[in-house]
Amino acid sequence: MTVMNTELEKYQLRQQEEAEAEMFKMRDAKDMKSTPHQTPCLGANTSKWKRVLWSFVFFYASISIGFLCYVFFIDPTFVFETMIPGILGRRRILGRFVDLNLRKSSDTKALKGLVENAAHLGYSTVAINHVVDFKEKKQEIDKPIVPSELFSSLPIVQGKSKPIKILSRLTLIVSDPSHCNVLRATSSRVKLYDIVAVFPKTEKLFHVACTSLDVDLVCITVTEKLPFYFRRPPINVAIERGIGFELTYSSAIKDSTMRRYTISNALSLMQICKGKNVIVSSGAERPLEIRGPYDIANLGLLFGLSESDAKAAVSTNCRAILLHGETRKTAFGIIYTTKKPRTTEEDDSVPACKKAKCED
Structure with missing residues (x-):
């Protein structure tokens, strides 16, 4: 009996194991059947x-x-x-860029190319410079060029969608004190120009230009070694009067020797004025001699200017020179009055009748 019971228990265990195995097989089969239906859904989601x-x-x-x-x-x-x-x-x-020195030439086609190239590079204001050297014979101050003589419609400034503004400038090269009489006489031709600049050749004339001449700009030589040393007093007076100092870079493009003189003279000026009232212009005679305003701002670092002064040399300082030229043509001075407060001692010394008149 015991043997039969043990065999029966073994048989029942086998049956249970077989039933469980069949259940696992059926579950695996169901899973296998369900996976083909799910794969298309995953493929649709990924796509x-x-x-x-x-x-x-x-x-x-x-x-x-x-x-x-x-x-x-x-x-x-x-x-x-x-x-x-x-x-x-x-x-x-930087805002608006300005180039105050495009050299005037008899070739109107070349002059038009200069202005068009300046507008293409992003300059919103340019000045056509008429240079007069009294050393040469038959040098007279001509009338400034009118923009309508050059263009029927002014060129559009790159990136601004506005026409370029063309101004007139007169530069006098003075090598003798008698040459300054033209400025002191307030000539009618000089008044026609928007900007008046002077190019002194000696230290004495440089001192006179900074302290007494009614000009807007003092030009610094860049084509040769300075014939004198800059001194602080006249430069400080010029800065207080609102007069600017101009450096040109076109000569540095042409020749390596002039490039050395340009950098050397610029550094000598920066040691005294510390970058105040300094502008950098092209002085170009051909379109290829003009550079973009951002290039000139970088060039100012080579001249000894700080980053902010180098940016101002082609923008805000130039606009200050234009405003100085406007005031030079329209106003001679400004009077500012203030009422002086009276002290108690002064009140006691004034008679009662005068006090009543003052109060009225």
């Missing part, structure tokens, strides 16, 4: 996400290409003047 991803990439790629085309072909200064200052929460970095 949908791929489409979304590709549309996202295409959208941003088109925006990037459009932005690059705008910067390269329409407004190259957009990044530096508008975008970066807007991100940093500042105003425009």
